[in-house]
Amino acid sequence: MEFLRPATWDEALAAKAEFPTALPISGGTDVMVEMNFDVHRPSAILDLNRITELRQWEITDGVVRLGASVPYARIINELSEPLPGLALAAHTVGSPQIRNRGGVGGNLGGASPAGDAHPALLAAGRDVFVEVASAARGTRLIAIDDFYVGVKRNSMEKDELILRVHIPVADGPQQFSKIGTRNAMVIAVCAFGFALHPKNGTVGTGIGSAAPTPRRAVAAEEFLQGVLAERGLWESGDLLGAEVIQQFGELVKAAASPIDDVRGTADYRRHSLAVMARRTLTWTWNDYSKQIRSAA
Amino acid sequence: MRVTFTANGKPVEADDVWEGESLLYVLRERVGLPGSKNACEQGECGSCTVYLDDVPVCSCLVAAGQVQDREVRTVEGLADESGLDPVQQAFIDAGAVQCGFCTPGLLVQTHDLLEREPQPSDTDIREALSGNLCRCTGYEKIMDAVRLASARKCQKVGTSE
């Protein structure tokens, strides 16, 4: 096994081109578990800790460009205003120590359906892009909806690395809920991210741990967008009503295709997704109504 | 491979490190610092918590090669010539140590908490320590220890001002 320690992004891409099976490591929160328990023995480990760009974020043109290795702790502390959903999700990742090391790049690279960042990224809208690069072909942006392609598989090529994620600054309330069978330090039994995007009159959803990949509840989004538009609720901020909330929950539930496993049953996952969908919708809408009323 | 870094203020060097080795293994088996504990080696217990460049991390999840030229501070580096750190003393005094296997990680994590927030609320303490499992105490004496360390540290600051 090789241990590769590029000092710059270009060196990292060159190394990945030379060792396409090299396993990138940053926070180590997944990779080292595989090392310690002999799950995986890659040809090389590619350490990304020395690459400054990966640990930086900036906001330009209403978009947060979030370095792949910015640790969750910094997302919570520094980005909870522009990225409230992701910050809430970040707060549920592992433990404080894990949050000090792990970043969104690891979740995306591993593409586990249980990754906590995914539902928040999906909910943040269709304009979320993963910026990946290779030495041979340079940079490309992958829309979040095209990113997850199978169980622990993403749409990246073998010679590519994740540089950053582009996430629009929130223009409305966002929420994130996650089920765990313990009150801290749990892998998601299932999770749900939700966001209101009043600027373009859309809503975003993200389902975690309840399908082979993280996924959006498309029918639920469309249903809710329709109701909000038809009833002029974006403008009025009036109550959604129990039926709408209930129906939204049912559509989220229907979007999942969970399995029974050691962490929970498929039935429970579906049930709790409906509950989380109803609650997160209620919380965000209440916040939104307050904003509308206070602006009026 | 060879890895050189700073451990508790002193330069250390480890040779013939296997590329998949963790910082925890290097500390425990190669540089004579077994204080950080190997309870789960999957980031689920916090017993191996060390400062890496002043940030508490699970050393089991840091690849040895990642600490090249960096600074590590372990439980062995909390006390100085003048004696135990107030956090260490509080853990003894409050009865927060039983088997003690979780203690090194808890001490580093508590030390960091009180550096950042000298007077944390109980809920803040629980959040900060939620990544450190203890199987013996039921955490009550650990809560007492953190409160005690906080009170003593604040008192110390108060008297020196």
Add this chain to the structure above:
Amino acid sequence: MSTRTIAGQKNLQDIRTGSKDGIGGSPLRPDGTLKVKGEFAYSSDLWHEDMLWGMALRSPHPRANILSVDISEALKLPGVYAVLTHEDIPGTKFYGLEIQDQPALAIDKVRYHGEAIAIVAADHPETARRAVKKIKVEYEVLTPITTEEQCLNPEVYGYVHEPHEFKSHGSGNICHSQKLVHGGGVTDEIRALADVIVSGDYEVGMQDQAFLGPESGLAVPAEDGGMDLYVATQWLHVDRQQVAPVLGIPEEKLRLTLAGVGGAFGGREDLSMQIHACLLAQRTGKPVKIVYARDESFFGHVHRHPAKMYYEHGATRDGKLVYADARIVLDGGAYASASPAVVGNAASLGHGPYNIPNVRMEAIALYSNNPSCGAMRGFGAVQACFGYETQMDKLAAELGMDPVELRQLNAMAEGDSMPTGQVIDSPAPVAELLQRVKDMPLPPPLDLTNLDVRTLPGALSNTTHGEGVVRGIGYSVGIKNVGFSEGFDDYSTARVRLEVIGGEPVAMVHTAMAEVGQGGITVHAQIARTELGVEQVTIHPANTEVGSAGSTSASRQTYMTGGAVKYAAEAVAQALIAKGRKRYGWTHNDLSLNGGKVVSESAGVLVSMVDLLGDDAIDLTREHHHRPTVPFDKETGQGFGHVQYTFCANRAVVDVDVELGLVKVVELTAAQDVGKALNPLSVVGQIQGGCTQALGLAVMEEIIVKDGKVRNASFTDYLIPTILDVPPIPVDVLELPDPNAPYGLRGVGEAPTVSATPSIVAAIRAATGLALNRVPVRPEHLTGTL
């Protein structure tokens, strides 16, 4: 030369507490400073020049015939020093705590998922891992025997141990059974006496000790052909007794020293890596260290027996219990371990701390191809308590009575008889303990206006901002025995030495007691201070140079080894006084040791211990045997089977998100009689820790086994409570002395683990209105989504 002291023959004496760090005080742990500095040497911290790393190959199948094992490729790997199978074992191939039914390495078949087949010694853990992967095993995979139905029909489903392979157990796949009949037993006539009958099927999942310090140790071959083993265990002498025959060496050539122990809770009562490390060291002639990774730890030790229980209780309309009928089926897994004792506890304690005129009980432990189960804190009593306490709540509901009042109405007290016929001859304040937890102030009510999600079910996972959250309160009480039972003489030995060092009298206490975190060594020093009137006490490392201290289990160490230290120290004190009498011709009969001096109550200070001792040392060893017990009659369960009983009561307050099935325990109160708190700080720590493991069993902890395969052998999926799961645990400690016990003390460690689980489940029931007949309670149970 050691002599016997029977605790029961001594009267309680006034307890001298000359030193504030004597008994009744809370001096700091002697190992505390080392532990907070990271300098305390745990078994996994050991290191030796030239040391090798040992590792085991374990079976992926719960039941299979081994057709062949090919180690040739593994041996070729550079850095590999030895690869051993059962064929390389020089001595006996089997071991076991009570029944020697477990092969040190699998012989021709495997009986559980994770059974060790071959072991490797290599120069680095990674080399050892690679070598293990190169061992080729050909299996004939068989359908595992895993359910009660399968176990009890061996002619259809097969035997875990073929009858010709094994003689010690009775028949089929039953490892051990115990019946009990009290009063008229349970007949139609007895049933007819009851106005109300409640019954239910209850289930307890397989809990794991989940101590944090993994199984580990270092075996160092000695020049005399023997072996030095440094290991984390609960009982050095029983390890030696089991390991030496496998190595083919006499016991005295196997020397064990206790290495630092990172928790135990029963899980270190059986052997884990001991034999393997020694075999590899014996073969290679080099020191061998074995440290289990967390996944291997789940395969490498026994767990708490999962139980299926049927309970039926009859009572009069006014709440008096008429009869109890129970059948408790414990799954012991592949090997016996402590199953017989677990069965004995379940049968003899399964009625709970209640007076019931008619009782019929049956407890059995099965052999199966599930993971082996054995000792875990409160064994046998934990499972039963969930059954009978659930029944008490059911009965109270049926009668429209307050559940605490119903319990108090039927509560045992001193002088009452157990269904075994054993009269409880020391305090049994069951009703008072219940009253105490009931009378403690309740936590503030749920306040949804001032929300911090971290205090709600789900906490940071942000699942509720108050929606669906309902509070519930539940009560329970439990009974546990202290010490080894049923005729077992689990004596303890202590050696105490008194001499002058640096101008001060210093006592040294030497026992083989395993300090696993409980604070036994703190207490030993306290006892020596109290009995010898000295301040300075050193604790000798625990090893097999001194006689057995028995196991650190069954809540027995302070009673048994603490007692031995007391008697050894008393003997030293008497010897010192005798020396003074001889030298100075004292005739006083009111002499004692205090403040480093020999003191006469009438004449004052006679001489300093420094002057009296001079260059001499007094060094005496004593054994402490508890009063004898007898085995239970196999059919009737009658007999004076237990040394001592201990009781704990709990009140749990929980918030349940009833829509999502998530639980936050808000407060868990405990009241326990400890006889005499030798170290109040440690006593409270034990009770809080015990309650927390019970909380884990109530709401999250279970090894999930499907078709014999363990599916969650990791801390990612076997969850134990974090600090955000454990609430404040107010503890009310009673001290009603037991005249049969040293200082009147009562074992502490297990009772809260027995009693707290049902209180939490009762509180969840109160919040949800659900029946909840199984622990751990999962969100699926609370939401109907199983």
